[in-house]
Amino acid sequence: MTPMYEFEHGRRERAFLAGLILPGLPRPVVEEHLDELERLVDTAGAEVVGRGVQERQKPEPATLVGRGFLRRLAEQCEDQGVDSLVFDEDLTASQVRNIEREVPGSVKVLDRAAIILDIFAQNARSRETQTQVELAQLSYLLPRLTRRWRHLSRQAGGIGTRGVGETQLEIDRRLINRRMAQLRGKLAVIERDRRVRRDRRGDLxxxxxxxxxxxxxSSLFRRLTRAEVLVEDKLFATLDPRARRVALGEDLTAVLTDTVGFIRKLPHDLVAPFRSTLEEATVADLVLHVVDASHPCSEEHLRVGREVLDGLGVERERTLVVRNKIDLLGAGYTGADARRLRSVAVSAVTGEAIADLKSAIRTILLSAPDVAILRVPLEEAELVRRAVSLPHQLARRFDDESVELAMRVDPKYLIEAGLDNYRVDHWGAVGEEGGT
Ligand SMILES: Nc1nc2c(ncn2[C@@H]2O[C@H](COP(=O)(O)OP(=O)(O)OP(=O)(O)O)[C@@H](O)[C@H]2O)c(=O)[nH]1
Ligand SMILES: [Mg+2]
Known part of the structure; x- marks a missing residue:
């Protein structure tokens, strides 16, 4: 896949950003969104040379922004030698066509989704992610291809050439559809392999x-597992999920997965291929929802993440919010947030409160509704033998008098094994609190 932005003679492409202020969407918020778009464009490899925002009651159906404003954008593009005009809003196929007519012919008209796709294409490493990204690109391209061909055939003179254009369009569409079917098949195989791999992780x-x-x-993943993974001050540095064991004290080990990031206005056809990546979240016993607490839009980031998780069917009870980067918050930060329900405040970089996070993870994993905790006196040798041979054990530890076990087990097996009376409420009755 060729990146959208290419360097010719060391010159960076020049981009101009455009945004819309609508009722309920005040200017500071729109400016924050454009800051984010600027970071996206920069990550994609282009230089942002300016931005313009228009205030409107509602978007203009044909061109998103008003005609007069569009003319001013066109002038800016002309004056500043702009290569691409990037809108923060999603553009429909016909909006792109209408805007293209108003701006200089050399200017590409793009939207946020196009930029995100471009970054994805540049950052995809594994076969699976490359397949997903190509699929997303093609589904983004398909409706726009229609438009471009219509556009071209009209330029070429309408009557006479129209048929040619349409035929070519049909061929291209067929090719793309065939390619998409192949990619879907490939993904199905890859996903099955992944499921098998996941099953092999056993009971962890x-x-x-x-x-x-x-x-x-990724910083948190690295901090918790001590694994060397890519950490970058870039958007979408991580596209390929990776998994690694993490010790949560001496008696409990979990498998931790790093995943692709969320972003606002991520179009759905783009998310679909990534669902399988995020499937790690849907099957996880616990989801750590990390947010940059030092970011001015951290609440919006949380909301966007929450919406994606809701869409994936991840219940709130299975989520722990991790407010990260607290080292960047001023001295006035008291840590009160940390006591909010199901939320922990940490710094992945300094390591502050990472031990608290680990013990919160332990507590949640071991107190899940489907986990039973047993404490059996060692002198009951037969019961101990039965208890330790039950399947799906998560954690186990001893002291001189008893053994403590945490397991996912149907209560009826405990009754059958005569172990039901040995259930306790909390992990940690044996010996001292596990070293975290
Ligand atoms: N000061 C500070 N910086 C942090 C902390 N955690 C991460 N960072 C920085 O934030 C940037 C992004 O970190 P990553 O770990 O790559 O973030 P990510 O969520 O994996 O990002 P993507 O994979 O791109 O979605 C890097 O520059 C990190 O060094 C923290 O606790 N404190
Ligand atoms: Mg990452």
């Missing part, structure tokens, strides 16, 4: 790290 509990792009997911 799984924890998935999700959150807005650049929140510090």
């Amino acid at each position: 509990p799984t924890v998935a790290i999700v959150g807005y792009t650049n929140a510090g997911k």
Whole structure:
């Protein structure tokens, strides 16, 4: 896949950004969104030379922004030698066509989704991610291809050439559809392999790290597992999910997964191929929803993440919010947020409160509704033998008098084994609190 932005003679492409202020969407918020778009464009490899915002009651159906404003944008493009005009809103196929007519012929008209796809294409490493990205690109391209061909055939003179254009269009569409079917087939195979791999992890509990792009997911993954993974001050640095074991004290090990980041206005056809990546979150015993607490839009980031998780069917009870980057918050930060329900405040970079996070993860994993905790006196040798041979054990530890076990087990097996009376409420009755 060729990146959208190419360097010719060391010159960076020049981009101009455009946004819309609508009722309920005040200017500071729109400016924040454009800041984010600027980071996206920069990550994609182009230089942002300016931006313009228009205030309107509602979007103009044909061109998104008003005619007069569009003319001013066109002038800016002309004056500043702009290569691409990037809108923060999603553009429909016909909006792109209408805007293209108003701006200089050399200017590409793009939207946020096009930029995100471009970054994805540049950052995809594994076969699976490359397949997903290509699929997303083609489904983005398909409706726009229609438009471009119509556009071209009209330029070539309408009557006479129209048929040619349409024929070519049909061929291209057929090719793209065939390619998309192939890619879907390939993904089905890859996904099955992944499921098999996941099953081999056995009974270890799984924890998935999700959150807005650049929140510090990979940093946290690295901090918790001591694995060397790519951490970059870039959007969508991580596209390929990776899993690794993490010790949560001496008696409990979990499998931790790092995942692709979320972003606002991520179009759905783009998300679909990534669902399988995020499937790690849907099957995880616990989802760590990481947010950059130092970011001015951290609440919006949380909301976007929450919406994606809701869409994936991840219940709130299975989520722990991790407010990251607290080292960047001023001295006035008291840590009060940390006591909010199901939320922990940490710094992945300094390591502050990472031990608290680990013990919160432990507590949640071991107190899940489907986990039973047993404490059996060692002198009951037969019961101990039965208890330790039950399947799906998560954690186990001893002291001189008893053994403590945490397992996912149907209560009826405990009754059958005569172990029901040995259930206790909490993990940690034996010996001292596990070293975290
Ligand atoms: N000061 C500070 N910086 C952090 C912290 N955690 C992460 N960062 C920085 O934030 C940037 C993004 O970190 P990553 O770990 O790559 O973020 P990510 O969520 O994996 O990002 P994507 O994979 O791109 O979605 C990097 O520059 C990190 O060094 C933190 O606790 N404190
Ligand atoms: Mg990452």
